[in-house]
Amino acid sequence: MTNTKTSLPVIIIGANISGLMLAQVLKKKGIPFAIYEKEPCLAKPAMGSSITLHQSWASIDKVFSDVHDLSAFIKHALAIQEDPYDMGMSIIDGNANTTLAEICLPKVDQDLAFESFLTEFPLQRAFRLNRYRLREALLRDIPVHWGHSYVASQDLEDFVQVTFANDVEVRGSVLVGADGALSSVCNDLLQGKLQDITDHHPGLFLVSTQWLSPEAYKAFRQVWIISRYCADATHQLSPSSNQDRRRLANSWADASLTGPLHSLVVDTPTDSPVFKINLPQRIPPAEALYQQKRRTVIGDAAHPMVPSRGAGGNQGVMDAVLLGDLIEKAYEGAMTMEQAVHSYLDDMVPRGKAMVQGSHQTNLENYESIDYAVQAIRRIQQLMNA
C-alpha cells in the first residue's frame, strides 16, 4: 500500500447541501479541506423554498458533538419556525379543497423539550427546512472560496490539480464534485458525455412565490406543486417568457383548483418571476467512477433524481458523511485514497441507482393516479405513529 499521508487539502467543488455537509464532517475530523463555489456569495434566493430531511438523520448525528448542537442546527434551519413538528406536507384535492392525506409528526407532549424529542424519537425525525437557512447553518465556520467556477482537473498520481475559470490553480489530495445535477466534475470524469446519460423528467413544473401576510398565510399550512405530465413535448411546450409561464400556470390553476389554492396561484403579483424547474435524473455512472483514483462525486452530481420521494438531498448528506469517514482513514494511512474512493462507490452506486429508479417509479405512479400518492403518504404516517 502506498503511503497516502498528505498535508494537501480535500478539494470540494460546490457549496450547497452535499459539499457543505462534507466540509462540516472534515472540519470535525481536523482534515484540511478547501471548498469552492461558482456563485460570488451566499445570496437570498428569489423564492423561499424548503426541503425535508428524513432518512439522513443517522448520518447528520455524526456531524454534531451533542444533541444541543444538533437542536440549534435544526432550529436555525426550520421552515416553520414556530412549530418544529409541523411537516407542512399534504395532498389536497384542489377542486374540492379537501385534504386527502397529510404527514405530521406524532403529537408530542408540548412540555417535552425539543432536545428530548430528538433523543427519544430518533426514528420519527423528519423536518421541513428552509433551504436558505439550512445553507446558512451549514456554512457555520466554513470558509468558502466564492466566485470560483471549476473548469478542469487532472489526477497526477500523488495529487489532483484543479483549474478554475478565473485561472486559479490548486492542488489537493482528492477532488470531490458536489456541483449538482449538471456537474462539470462528473462531466469530466465521463469525458464530456454527461448529457448523453442524463435523462429529463417528462413534466413541466412551474413555480412562483406570492409573499403572504401572516393572516393570509394561516390558510396555507400545506405546500403545493403545480405540474403537468407532457411526455412527448416537454421542451417545445416550455414557455420561454415570464408572461407565458404565468399565463400557463394560471390556466392550470383555473382548470384544477378552487378557493384559496386557486387564489394563491392567480393572485401572485404579475411582476413575480415564474420559474420552470428542470428535473434531470441519472444513474451513477459506475464504470467511469471506478476508473478514478482521486476524483469522485457526491449528491446530485452523482445521482440527480426526481423529487417524488424527497430523497435527493438526504442521499447527498449520506454520501458526504460516508465519504468523509473514508477520507479520514486515508489521511490516517489505514487505506489509500483510491481505496477510500472505491469503498465509497461500493455503497453509493447501488444506493444511488435504487433511489433514482425508485423516485422515477413513484413519480410515474403519482401521475397515473392520485391514489398512489395518498396511499404512500398514509403509509409514511403509519410509520411515524408506530
Ligand SMILES: Cc1cc2nc3c(=O)[nH]c(=O)nc-3n(C[C@H](O)[C@H](O)[C@H](O)COP(=O)(O)OP(=O)(O)OC[C@H]3O[C@@H](n4cnc5c(N)ncnc54)[C@H](O)[C@@H]3O)c2cc1C
Ligand atoms: C422541487 C424539488 C423538491 C425537492 N425536495 C426535496 C426534499 O424534500 N428532500 C430531499 O432530500 N431532496 C429534495 N429535493 C432534491 C434536493 O434539492 C437536491 O438533491 C439537493 O439540493 C442536491 O444538493 P447538492 O448539494 O448535491 O447539489 P446542488 O444543490 O445543486 O448544489 C450544487 C452547488 O454547486 C455549485 N456549482 C455548480 N457548478 C459549479 C462549478 N462549475 N464550480 C463551482 N461550483 C459549482 C452550485 O452553484 C451549487 O451551489 C428536491 C428537489 C426539487 C427540484
